[in-house]
Amino acid sequence: MKAAEFAYAKPASLLVAFELLANSNAKVLAGGQSLIPSLNMRLSSPELLVDITGIPGLAGISSQGPCIRIGALTTHAQIEKSELVKKHVPLLAQAVPHIAHAAIRNRGTIGGSLALADPAAEFPACAVALESVFILKSKTSERRVKAQQFFKGLFETGLKPGELLVAAEFPVATTSDRCVFLELTRRHGDYAIIGLAAHNSRFVFLGAGATPILIPGISIQGPLAKAKAVLSKTLKPSPDLYNTSATKLHLAGVLLERAWTTLTT
Amino acid sequence: MDHAYDITLTVNGTTVSRRVPARQHLVDFLREDLELTGSHAGCEHGVCGACTVRVNGEIVRGCLMLAVQANGCRVETIEGLSDSKELSKLQTAFHEHNALQCGFCTPGMLMAAQDLVLKNKKISREEIRTQLSGNFCRCTGYQAIVDAIEEVINGKG
Numbered sequence: 001m002k003a004a005e006f007a008y009a010k011p012a013s014l015l016v017a018f019e020l021l022a023n024s025n026a027k028v029l030a031g032g033q034s035l036i037p038s039l040n041m042r043l044s045s046p047e048l049l050v051d052i053t054g055i056p057g058l059a060g061i062s063s064q065g066p067c068i069r070i071g072a073l074t075t076h077a078q079i080e081k082s083e084l085v086k087k088h089v090p091l092l093a094q095a096v097p098h099i100a101h102a103a104i105r106n107r108g109t110i111g112g113s114l115a116l117a118d119p120a121a122e123f124p125a126c127a128v129a130l131e132s133v134f135i136l137k138s139k140t141s142e143r144r145v146k147a148q149q150f151f152k153g154l155f156e157t158g159l160k161p162g163e164l165l166v167a168a169e170f171p172v173a174t175t176s177d178r179c180v181f182l183e184l185t186r187r188h189g190d191y192a193i194i195g196l197a198a199h200n201s202r203f204v205f206l207g208a209g210a211t212p213i214l215i216p217g218i219s220i221q222g223p224l225a226k227a228k229a230v231l232s233k234t235l236k237p238s239p240d241l242y243n244t245s246a247t248k249l250h251l252a253g254v255l256l257e258r259a260w261t262t263l264t265t
Numbered sequence: 266m267d268h269a270y271d272i273t274l275t276v277n278g279t280t281v282s283r284r285v286p287a288r289q290h291l292v293d294f295l296r297e298d299l300e301l302t303g304s305h306a307g308c309e310h311g312v313c314g315a316c317t318v319r320v321n322g323e324i325v326r327g328c329l330m331l332a333v334q335a336n337g338c339r340v341e342t343i344e345g346l347s348d349s350k351e352l353s354k355l356q357t358a359f360h361e362h363n364a365l366q367c368g369f370c371t372p373g374m375l376m377a378a379q380d381l382v383l384k385n386k387k388i389s390r391e392e393i394r395t396q397l398s399g400n401f402c403r404c405t406g407y408q409a410i411v412d413a414i415e416e417v418i419n420g421k422g
Contacts (some may be wrong), residue, residue: 001309007268008287008333029334036290036329037310049287051334077323101399102380104311106323107330188398 003039010051014164018139020050021162028052028164030073033100033108034116058111058166061085067133067169072111077102079110088172091130091199094181095122101189114150115165117157117211124151125197125206126181127168128214135167136160151211178220180259183207184251194237194248196255198263203227205252208237220263227260228253272336276301277345285332292316292327294335295342303343303372307401314400317373318342324380343372352379358413366404373400378414388418 008029011017020026025047029035038044052058052073059073061082068088070079079085080096099105099113099122113123114134127134127147134145136159147168150158159165173179183195183206195206203215215234218227237248267286274281276299283298290309295301295318307315309328316327319341346352352375358364365371377400381388393411402410 002293003288003290005267005286005288008270008331032331032334033311033326033329036331039288040290040309040328049331053334097395100311101314102396103314103317103324103326103377103399104329107325188395 001040001042003036004042004045006039006046007048008051009048010054012054012056014055014137014166015139017050017052017055017164018162020048021164023048024161026050028115030112031075031107031109032112033104034112034118052164063088063172064169066172068172069167069169070110071167072115072165073109074111076100076105076108076110076113080105089130089170090173091126091179091181091197092123092170094179095126095197098122098181098183098185098192098195099189104189110168111165114147114168115157115159117151117155119154119210119212120191120195120207122181122183122192122195122197122206125195125204125212127170128212129179129197129199129202129204130170131202132171133169134165135169136163137166138163148214154210156210178263180262182255182258184255193240193243194251194255196252196259198259200263203231203256203259205235205237205255207240208235208248208252210238213237220260224257224260228256231256270333270336272333274335274337275339277341277348283332287331287333289332290328291318291320291330291332291335291340294332295327295340298332301342301344303347305369305372307369312401313370314373314377315370317376317400319346319376324376343375346376346379354417355379355382355413358417359410362409362413362416364405364409364413365402370400370402370404374402374410378410378417381414382418388415390415393418 027046029049029051059071062069076099086093132147179199183192192207197204201220203218205213217230237245239245269284269286292304292306305315307313311326311329318327320338393414
């Protein structure tokens with residue numbers, strides 16, 4: 001299908017972008033790899049697209065003391081190739097190849113993925129597992145929000161009208177940290193039936209509910225059997241078109257078990 | 266009346282300037298305005314890969330990029346890469362291995378495959394299949410396509 005009509009603007013500064021975004025029927029366009037399909041399928045019909053890719057300073061990966069800062073416009077492909085990410089945020093490096101396909105990773109951005117908050121997406125689950133912090137800017141202020149507080153519901157986030165997610169900060173992994181990213185799909189690049197982003201004892205499932213789901217009460221110091229018992233008591237995955245809640249719960253247990261050895265050795 | 270914008274870009278080495286509606290995606294622009302019909306519009310939501318083109322040296326989905334976003338970019342299509350002979354080895358291998366039937370997916374397959382060829386290193390069949398997971402073929406079952414790409418990258422076994 002073809003998108004409905006809309007206007008397009010490509011501001012060269014954040015200031016102009018914020019003025020354009022004051023229109024409540026405007027949408028932010030970054031990589032467009034989720035937005036443009038939704039326009040093509042007419043699931044979304046904004047009046048105006050504000051293309052933020054011409055704004056300087058919103059892309060790039062840098063080391064900032066205890067954190068790695070990733071600008072919102074950094075593409076999945078850039079994250080995939082980054083030595084800094086591989087070394088200091090290995091969970092993200094493990095997750096990237098699972099995101100769609102090479103041609104999509106060349107344009108899709110981390111800021112877009114986080115701000116869209118698709119519950120089956122990889123980066124939001126990683127951000128919750130890693131206790132990442134997002135930097136949200138508006139015309140007049142800047143604030144920092146923890147990933148876990150940012151994801152509020154199905155495609156619903158803590159972004160206020162007129163605010164932009166400009167960067168995310170990920171803590172640098174220490175030598176004793178362990179992480180695993182796993183997901184189950186019918187075909188490579190499909191949306192995950194269920195996935196797991198695990199960082200030490202923080203187990204976060206994607207494709208399991210309206211947001212990334214953190215399972216409290218699992219400790220990698222304890223036995224696997226106890227972790228599995230906690231999981232089956234706590235996780236109530238929402239079913240999708242093809243998989244029941246029970247199937248997803250079973251598969252979540254499979255992922256937990258597969259991750260366990262890496263996390264505990 | 267559609268909102269329209271002036272764009273100037275390079276397509277297969279030629280500079281073109283056109284006025285395009287904001288809602289027109291790149292592959293429709295290439296096909297309808299420039300009559301470069303080798304790139305195909307299949308699913309129009311990024312799943313099938315038939316619209317794969319190169320923008321500033323990287324493969325992208327032509328249906329998931331607006332023509333207006335290509336302003337100032339260097340776009341290469343199957344026509345350009347075919348005329349320049351960049352794809353000739355892959356094209357010969359596809360022919361010899363019977364790696365196409367109806368041909369609808371083939372331009373996208375070749376663009377995605379060439380992306381692997383340019384990495385210039387030996388590769389496993391599994392890695393070829395991972396790359397091709399973004400390109401659907403409804404005729405061949407992929408075996409012959411993987412054979413053809415493997416031969417070009419790894420040489421004849």
